[in-house]
Amino acid sequence: MKDDNSHGAPRTVPIQSATFTNPINAEIRRAAATGIYDIRGGGAKRKLPHFDDLLFLGASISRYPLEGYREKCETSVTLGTRFASKPIKLDIPVTIAGMSFGALSGPAKEALGRGATLAGTSTTTGDGGMTEEERGHSNKLVYQYLPSRYGMNPDDLRRCDAIEVVVGQGAKPGGGGMLLGQKISDRVAEMRNLPKGIDQRSACRHPDWTGPDDLEIKILELREITGWEKPIYIKVGGARPYFDTTLAVKAGADVVVLDGMQGGTAATQDVFIENVGQPILACIREAVRALEDMGMHREVQLIVSGGIRTGADVAKCMAMGADAVAIGTAALIALGDNDPKWEAEYNALGTTAGAYDDWHEGQDPAGITTQNPELMARFDPIEGGRRLNNYLKVMTLEAQTIARACGKNHLHNLEPEDLCALTLEAAAMAKIPLAGTDWYPGKPGTSY
Amino acid sequence: MQTFDLEAQGLRQLNATLHAQADDTNQTAWEVVNPRGSHAIAVGLDAPIEVNVKGSTGYYCGGMNKQATINVHGSVGPGVAENMMSGMVVIEGDASQYAGATGHGGTLVIKGNASSRCGISMKGIDIIVHGNIGHMSAFMAQSGNLVVCGDAGEALGDSLYEAKLFVRGSVKSLGADCIEKEMRPEHTEILRDLLERGGCDAKPEEFKRYGSARQLYNFNIDNAY
Ligand SMILES: Cc1cc2nc3c(=O)[nH]c(=O)nc-3n(C[C@H](O)[C@H](O)[C@H](O)COP(=O)(O)O)c2cc1C
Numbered sequence: 001m002k003d004d005n006s007h008g009a010p011r012t013v014p015i016q017s018a019t020f021t022n023p024i025n026a027e028i029r030r031a032a033a034t035g036i037y038d039i040r041g042g043g044a045k046r047k048l049p050h051f052d053d054l055l056f057l058g059a060s061i062s063r064y065p066l067e068g069y070r071e072k073c074e075t076s077v078t079l080g081t082r083f084a085s086k087p088i089k090l091d092i093p094v095t096i097a098g099m100s101f102g103a104l105s106g107p108a109k110e111a112l113g114r115g116a117t118l119a120g121t122s123t124t125t126g127d128g129g130m131t132e133e134e135r136g137h138s139n140k141l142v143y144q145y146l147p148s149r150y151g152m153n154p155d156d157l158r159r160c161d162a163i164e165v166v167v168g169q170g171a172k173p174g175g176g177g178m179l180l181g182q183k184i185s186d187r188v189a190e191m192r193n194l195p196k197g198i199d200q201r202s203a204c205r206h207p208d209w210t211g212p213d214d215l216e217i218k219i220l221e222l223r224e225i226t227g228w229e230k231p232i233y234i235k236v237g238g239a240r241p242y243f244d245t246t247l248a249v250k251a252g253a254d255v256v257v258l259d260g261m262q263g264g265t266a267a268t269q270d271v272f273i274e275n276v277g278q279p280i281l282a283c284i285r286e287a288v289r290a291l292e293d294m295g296m297h298r299e300v301q302l303i304v305s306g307g308i309r310t311g312a313d314v315a316k317c318m319a320m321g322a323d324a325v326a327i328g329t330a331a332l333i334a335l336g337d338n339d340p341k342w343e344a345e346y347n348a349l350g351t352t353a354g355a356y357d358d359w360h361e362g363q364d365p366a367g368i369t370t371q372n373p374e375l376m377a378r379f380d381p382i383e384g385g386r387r388l389n390n391y392l393k394v395m396t397l398e399a400q401t402i403a404r405a406c407g408k409n410h411l412h413n414l415e416p417e418d419l420c421a422l423t424l425e426a427a428a429m430a431k432i433p434l435a436g437t438d439w440y441p442g443k444p445g446t447s448y
Numbered sequence: 449m450q451t452f453d454l455e456a457q458g459l460r461q462l463n464a465t466l467h468a469q470a471d472d473t474n475q476t477a478w479e480v481v482n483p484r485g486s487h488a489i490a491v492g493l494d495a496p497i498e499v500n501v502k503g504s505t506g507y508y509c510g511g512m513n514k515q516a517t518i519n520v521h522g523s524v525g526p527g528v529a530e531n532m533m534s535g536m537v538v539i540e541g542d543a544s545q546y547a548g549a550t551g552h553g554g555t556l557v558i559k560g561n562a563s564s565r566c567g568i569s570m571k572g573i574d575i576i577v578h579g580n581i582g583h584m585s586a587f588m589a590q591s592g593n594l595v596v597c598g599d600a601g602e603a604l605g606d607s608l609y610e611a612k613l614f615v616r617g618s619v620k621s622l623g624a625d626c627i628e629k630e631m632r633p634e635h636t637e638i639l640r641d642l643l644e645r646g647g648c649d650a651k652p653e654e655f656k657r658y659g660s661a662r663q664l665y666n667f668n669i670d671n672a673y
Contacts, residue, residue, distance in 0.1 A: 036667060148569070149531060149550040149569060149571070152531055152550065153512070153531070153533060153552065154492050154494065154512040154514060154531075154533065157492075157512070158492075180667075181665075181666055192590075193552070193571040193572055193590045193591050194590055194609055194610075195609070195610060195665075198609075198665040198666060199665065199666050199667055201588075201607075203569065203588060207530075207546060207549045207550055207565070207568040207569045207587075207588075208508075208526065208527040208530050208545075208546040208549040208550070208568070209526075209527070214507070214526075217487045217488070217506070217507045217508065218507075218508070220487055220488050221487065221488040221491050221507070221508040221511050224459065224460070224463045224488045224491050224492065225463075225488075225491050225492030225511065225512055226492070227463075227464065227467065228460070
């Protein structure tokens, strides 16, 4: 670039601040104009150490692979083997995460049930209770037990296949929920016992227990109500994975669900999504270490989530010791959320396909995160279910391809030794050797 | 009358036996002896039976009750009748924290005092307390009625939605968005019925009504553009 001499003496060229960037400044102006923080859906958008920073080594002279298209590579997983008399057996280790009816439309919940059932996996209710659409179309349905207890009732507890006690979510460990008035239709209001059209807050803390000792008694109650049949999951956000996993197991969990900070949410403050919690990459090995320290790895199953997109991500989670994964955002995209075919309408809402995250406002052009009957009518739950099934199938095939290349006849046989890390950060967080070395920061017996 | 010895037969057996009672059971009267502060006694019942617990209980007695009448001849630990759907739970003694939490229906009567967070997030249940209630009671209470014949502790009805609160004695302080409201004839009628159901001899005219100012119902956005 030439120096600017056009105004006489040479001048310093305009330099944009790396601290006060244009998006930051725009946010300051927005805050100054409106007096309210930004609320949005989705997960952390900032770049974080993630599964992309890990690679598989594949087979070599010392490890031989399985034949790609012929030799068996199992994908099933059984959840809830510790205490439940009726554990859940899934054909694939990719489950559908809890997403609330209210945030999602009834037909979207139906599509999740259809797709998951076709693929042989489970789906999960969410804040707002269980709908007939999803119970009817989900072969295996996990019923969330949340602080708000919206729609909670013993009949649904008895007709679910597993119970998930939600302590936290990766997008907002320590935070509650929010459903803005625009989305409180008659049906949503009735299920939540609240007036129509008001902004609904979901509490961040359970109303009738605090701490791990109480949680143990709460789990006893839930088991007594349901005759000790159902697996009980405890879901935590990625905050202190070692201790949270330890305490969840101590409290009597059959399954621990661990959601990292990339995990999506229906609606939370942007400042919360971007600044609280740990990336899932940093959480998995710590949770597994906690399970191993208690002699509970595989006995209590670990489901991880937060930014899982591909079969490679799934395989990496399994190699680090998870038993299964859960997907939220990716499932919505498979259904058609943020599809560029609605670009003109995204533009009209002041956004663009891929960036649309105002799910809480209920104007979703794709008809998924809305309660508006006209928009909902755009979404076909049968087609949505088909698409989700296809996507889940692809993820599974991808994970199997990698596992076979590593010589594994079950996804659960993948192991940390199959991985290397591309960056120092990823190596330290995942406790996986940096590529080209046998070392990661903090490796026992080594110095920095 | 069927008698169940909790100490001898165990909790699992108790709840399984009570769950096995169908709508048309002839075994409509049960007595549970030796509760000894056990948790989760008579939870998830769903039949028109009467259960008399002879002694005090731990957490979540009568949790998620439907249809049944449960009388506790003693005091109860935290979360009595939590998330109750219908039926009736009567406590002769005192109740610990979170009594009637998130209850959707039915009636909870506490003849002694109730501790903090009584009626938290209640969603339609009626709670009648003969004595006093502790701090943060009726926090985020959505619907239903809470009647307190004694005094209420700090921050009553914080972030209240549409639940109606009736207090005869003093209120130490009101929580955010909770205000005193006019007692109109229809409220007196509701209260008269509740007092009768709860076996209280207090008069509706002695109570004050508290409810939501509804100022927190929507985000207050200073959007000048
Ligand atoms: C639209 C939406 C609604 C959600 N609602 C809930 C909920 O009701 N309860 C819950 O525990 N988590 C909820 N979550 C979080 C998911 O269960 C899951 O933790 C997260 O989506 C996983 O991360 P991912 O979106 O990157 O796959 C929601 C997520 C989304 C995207």
